[in-house]
Amino acid sequence: MSIKKGIHRKVLFYFDIGPGIGLGHAMRCIALAEAFRDQSFQPVLLGEGQAELESLAPGLFFPLPAHDRDYFFTDPEGWVRELCCDAYQIFVVDSYRMPLEQLDRYRQAGLYVVYMDDFYSSPIGCNLVINGSLAAEGAEYTFCHDEGIYLAGPHYALLRQQVRTIRTKRIKEKVPLSESPLEANAPVPIAMHQSVKLRVLVTVGGDDVQGHLPSILAGLELFISNCQEINDFRVHVVLGPFMKPPTAAWDRHWIQWHKPPINILDLAASVDMAIIAAGVTLQEMLCIGVPILLVLQADNQLLSAKVAISGGMSISLHPELQAMDWDGSVSRLAPLDPRFIAGQLHRLFAGLEAQRIVQCGMLKMDGLGAARCVSVALEHAKAICR
Known part of the structure; x- marks a missing residue:
């Protein structure tokens, strides 16, 4: 070279x-x-x-x-x-x-x-x-x-520049971007609620330091088993380059594993929601316009996660972060609860909140x-x- x-x-x-x-x-x-x-x-x-x-x-x-x-x-x-x-x-x-x-x-x-x-x-x-x-x-x-x-x-x-390219594409295809977020009670249906197809991106970073992935997959399984209106469900799980490979215990027809090398943005262009860590990928998904459910992997992600949650740009999979005065090390967070995860997924899928999350995020991150x-x-x- x-x-x-x-x-x-x-x-x-x-x-x-x-x-x-x-x-x-x-x-x-x-x-x-x-x-x-x-x-x-x-x-x-x-x-x-x-x-x-x-x-x-x-x-x-x-x-x-x-x-x-x-x-x-x-x-x-x-x-x-x-x-x-x-x-x-x-x-x-x-x-x-x-x-x-x-x-x-x-x-x-x-x-x-x-x-x-x-x-x-x-x-x-x-x-x-x-x-x-x-x-x-x-x-x-x-x-x-x-x-x-x-x-x-x-x-x-x-x-990355590809983020801006995908953002432009999604705005044209599915995300009407207004000057201000939707009002709390605005009667605007979200596309995913009208569809029986749901695509979810899961990426918890280059390394799953906190061991979140098994609980996330268990929560997704609970969610889909209790959501009969979805008949075409696909979860794209991106394994970071420093993560251990999946075990046979998580061999599901609705899970598609992606091993390095993989560009997350190639998948993000077509997903309906994302479960991600609150690092750089959070900023990318906000800019692109993907409804977000957040997990934490490191202490340097805590402040951004709090702002994203309090600003209506994401939903937390940690119950502690719903009390915005929580201030501790990520290592002190309770293990993720699959039942809570399933409930948060239903919350995002069933209502207008996804539309508000998308618009708040895209207006904040250009x-x-x-x-x-x-x-x-x-x-x-x-x-x-x-």
Whole structure:
């Protein structure tokens, strides 16, 4: 693989990926890399994950040769000197392993440093902070220097370009998008309630850290056994690359298993509802217009889940989250109850709530955040380098 002809500037990406971590950091970086590519930058990957990325974004990232990574942490200044001789200008970091004080060393050595934050870290040493979380609207950041800026809230959510394409398609086919959500008692029937066909997407992340999947499948089985009006039921279960394969105990004619490599968005275009974790996939489904039932896999998903539930953009499969003052570690949540899951599925299928969820979500998340972030980054980099 070689650097694309006509592209002379490079943007370097470093992010977390793997078992127990999943694909969320990678998905955000893919979205930002696509937007940089549109501005004639070549995205370059530092670190692991090339194999997983090739199934999600074939050919998008150029792998940095191993010898260029030798003193990445031990001598940032010397490492950056080599990079800058090779047309590198921007360094994007989406990693909990990266010490925050290290960001300032890369910045002072000459790179424009972009940092994706989930924990409202301050003060911080990068040039630009991006926090596109639903819960980040109104958040503020402080910096250890005078030239830092931040972009916070769903206006800057980093979503792949395919999300926007599918959104446009679904709006044309099935989702009338008005300027405001439907009134609580508006007599508007939802398409799925009039149909005997139901397609459900289930994806709990790159790794099922909390072990939710068996309870979700049991809840779906209870739901369909008590919902006689559905005679064409299909559940698409996406197994993350770091999940264990399914057991024979869950061999059902209505379950279709999808193993890596698989692009969730290819399935999302045609489903009627989705059971998902509250990570990047939540933002994607909100933008596309899919009615959502949420589960939590990690503590960094809690705030976004609360905003999505309280804002009418999703339904929770954790009873604790219906009391919005709940504030604890995800590991302290009770195991998912299949009976509660079946009840929430009936709630979404039987009423107008799905229509309201779709409209609230699509109005909040428009899918243009990555392009906005790159535009701001390039203008800011140009201004401070004069």
